[in-house]
Amino acid sequence: MxxxxxxxxxxxxxxxxxxxxxxxxxxxxxxxxxxxxxxxxxxxxxxxxxxxxxxxxxxxxxxxxxxxxxxxxxxxxxxxxxxxxxxxxxxxxxxxxxxxxxxxxxxxxxxxxxxxxxxxxxxxxxxxxxxxxxxxxxxxxxxxxxxxxxxxxxxxxxxxxxxxxxxxxxxxxxxxxxxxxxxxGRSMGVALTSCTVPAVGHPTFELGEGEMELGVGIHGEPGRERVPLAPARDIAAMLVEPVLADLPFGRGDRVLCFVNGLGGTPLLELYVLYNEVHRILTGSGLDVARSLVGPYITSLDMAGSSVTLLRVDDELLSLWxxxxxxxxxxxxx
Amino acid sequence: MEQVSTDDLLAWIRLFARLVAENRDALTELDAAIGDADHGANMHRGTTAALAAVDGAAPASAGALVKKVGMTLVSTVGGASGPLYGTFFLRVGTALGEEASVAPADVAAALRAGLEGVVTRGRAEAGDKTMVDALAPAVAACEEALAAGRPWAEALAAAADAAAAGRDATTPMVARKGRASYLGERSAGHQDPGATSAALLVAAAAQTLAGGGAGG
The missing domain is CATH 3.40.50.10440 (Dihydroxyacetone kinase; domain 1)
Known part of the structure; x- marks a missing residue:
């Protein structure tokens, strides 16, 4: 460690x-x-x-x-x-x-x-x-x-x-x-690496060089599915599609799009991901009214990201x- | 008629703290597999503090001693285990009452009250892959043995055996409570850390509550 x-x-x-x-x-x-x-x-x-x-x-x-x-x-x-x-x-x-x-x-x-x-x-x-x-x-x-x-x-x-x-x-x-x-609001996350709890001293779980963990939370608990590492455009789709399907979000909805870093992923990569997410959202007919990009709810040193979409109205926007x-x-x- | 004294209860807490300390890393490893890798450290911190809170202080009664343990665990463990173990000892202590020693049947009833507190606080049922899967069969085995007229030491031994079997039975279960539940089917194949620490609690009771101050 x-x-x-x-x-x-x-x-x-x-x-x-x-x-x-x-x-x-x-x-x-x-x-x-x-x-x-x-x-x-x-x-x-x-x-x-x-x-x-x-x-x-x-x-x-x-x-x-x-x-x-x-x-x-x-x-x-x-x-x-x-x-x-x-x-x-x-x-x-x-x-x-x-x-x-x-x-x-x-x-x-x-x-x-x-x-x-x-x-x-x-x-x-x-x-x-x-x-x-x-x-x-x-x-x-x-x-x-x-x-x-x-x-x-x-x-x-x-x-x-x-x-x-x-x-x-x-x-x-x-x-x-x-x-x-x-x-x-709905969210979905992905981990590219585990995190290391200081008092434990070694990574909470093991991820191979070519793997990522889809559907992780923020405590190093394993996610739902281990899949091969993919380009950002594919990861964006894997994160956004279950989020869009769940509420469900519909054409014309105004959303706040929050691309979050889990602690070990640089802002450069978060913006690469944001670009892909934004493209999918606008392609789906959503109006991205506000955005937030950065590490705001992290999991120690975990590399990875989560995408949160919040459907907003005038009141929520003015409070934001x-x-x-x-x-x-x-x-x- | 044999009685469970405050010294016996103190020996129980002391042995539980020792077993948790000895199994600290093992508990954490189990938790790392299906949870968040903190169960050993949290229980170690809590049981150490709980023992310090009651060791050497002459408790007014059996109930006061056990309630003090519960309050200390609530304040020091954190996570889900703090409220669950804290609630267990608070309910057991309340049920034990204000005497300096308690009859075995009343101890068994107090353990039942503790179990019910855990079930209420955690909203968990048997088979959810939680500490309830070790505690519930242990309390039932203790009650059955006493009802069959068997000696208190045998009732406690039966409880420890039932807790160990309940702990082992969590391995194939799919978790439905706590962080392990987020894994769905992937939680199967791992022994539950909460059931494991609960089995230590019952094992410690079996070695101490039958009197003789064993397990110090």
Whole structure:
């Protein structure tokens, strides 16, 4: 294992210390591993809290700030935060207007956030509503699984719901917007390499030089299918077609197209992929209203990409365009 | 009538922590095959913290000791295992009550309450390829042995055997809960890491809860 770290055991706390040092408008509760806005609580504003295992940076700590999350808690690498952490983040974010939990659909995350919401409601009377993202079309038979995984849509949801909260909307209204984003977004990912968890020290799975893993999630868990490595134009089709078929998206739909890097793929390649994806979308009669290209929800050092399509309307677009000032997304301010 | 003391319960936690430490890498390897390669590290961190929280502190009661273990696991393990093991021990502790020692039948009833807590929290059923596949047969075997009038030590041994058999039976199963479920058919052929750690928990109980302070 070659990693730019000190000790594998210190990766998460040291990265949080780095976030705090680099971004003066953020604070870190080191005991609970919570990144939060320095200006909390913000009276009257619904609090947005998310979190999850580390290893997906910039998700979630890099999305804390004006127009997005109020607080994000970091678990161990690929491990959900524990209820104490989520509770601490919830208390920080709650100004009395209630708190929205943004939870990716993984068994551990859902259970830990659920326990935290029960604790918050009993300890402080905070009103907590959870929205669970489950946009990964690679998980087909969701009746027989833990349900679809939350992946790329989580980034878009945190931005859009964050803008709605910043406008002063109520908890129920913010939750409704958030659910609308999840319902209208779909994703599919591919891995060209495995990733290496620092505490483990070797790749989570083995992929041959000429192979790729289709339908991967963001935790180094193997995907649905191992197939021969293909050119970007073919990979684009393999990712986009199941996404388009699933909602389904139709001609004339306006979409936000998010081509995400999984951590080990350079932006140069992501733009090669974006070009192919964009061509397929416009060829299918879709109107690509907005785009996002870059590594925003990653899987440590995994090479690969995911494509997320979000069907948008005027309201979702205006919330997407609203000002945001976080370490990873920043515009309009 | 034999009784299970707080010392026995402490010995159970101590041995469980030791077995998890010894099997840390094996648990992680199992998890790497069908999950996310963190089960060994997470359980090791949690059981180490749980033992530290109760070792040397004179607990007020059997229930208080086991509940403390549950609260510590919830706070330290993370993932799905934290809420599941945490809920197990919290429910067991609540059922054990406020006495310093507990009759075997009441311990068996407490284990049943713990199992029900895990099922409720995880929404898992038998055959889903989870820790329930080791725990559920273990609790049933313990209850059956006691109902048949067999000694407590034999009931615990039957539970350990049933847990091990349940663990082994997860290998051909297709996972329907947790991250392994995303693999679909590809999850078959791998032993479930959660059922494996749950079998360690029952094995530790069999060696300690029959008294004599074994397994320290």
């Amino acid at each position: 070659k990693k730019l770290i000190n000790d594998p055991a210190d990766v998460v706390p040291e990265a949080l210390a780095g976030i705090e040092a680099a971004h003066p408008d953020l604070r870190v509760d080191h005991a609970n591993r919570v990144v939060h806005r320095a200006d909390l609580p913000r009276p009257g504003k619904v609090g947005l809290v998310s979190g999850g295992g580390s290893g997906h940076e910039p998700l979630h700590g890099g999305f804390v700030g004006l127009g997005m999350l109020d607080a994000a808690c970091a678990g161990e690498v690929f491990t959900s935060p524990v209820p104490d952490q989520v509770l601490a983040a919830t208390k920080l974010a709650d100004s009395g207007a209630g708190v929205l939990h943004v939870v990716k659909n993984y068994t551990g995350d859902v259970m830990n956030f659920e326990m935290a919401a029960e604790l918050a409601e009993s300890e402080t009377g905070s009103r907590v509503v959870a929205v669970v993202t489950d946009d990964d079309v690679a998980v087909q038979d969701s009746t027989w699984t833990a349900g679809r995984r939350g992946v790329g849509v989580t980034v878009l949801l945190e931005k859009i719901a964050g803008a709605a909260a910043e406008q002063g909307r109520s908890l129920d209204e913010v939750a409704e917007v958030a659910r609308r984003v999840d319902a209208n 365009d609203a000002p945001v000032r976080t370490p990873a997304l920043r515009w309009g301010v």
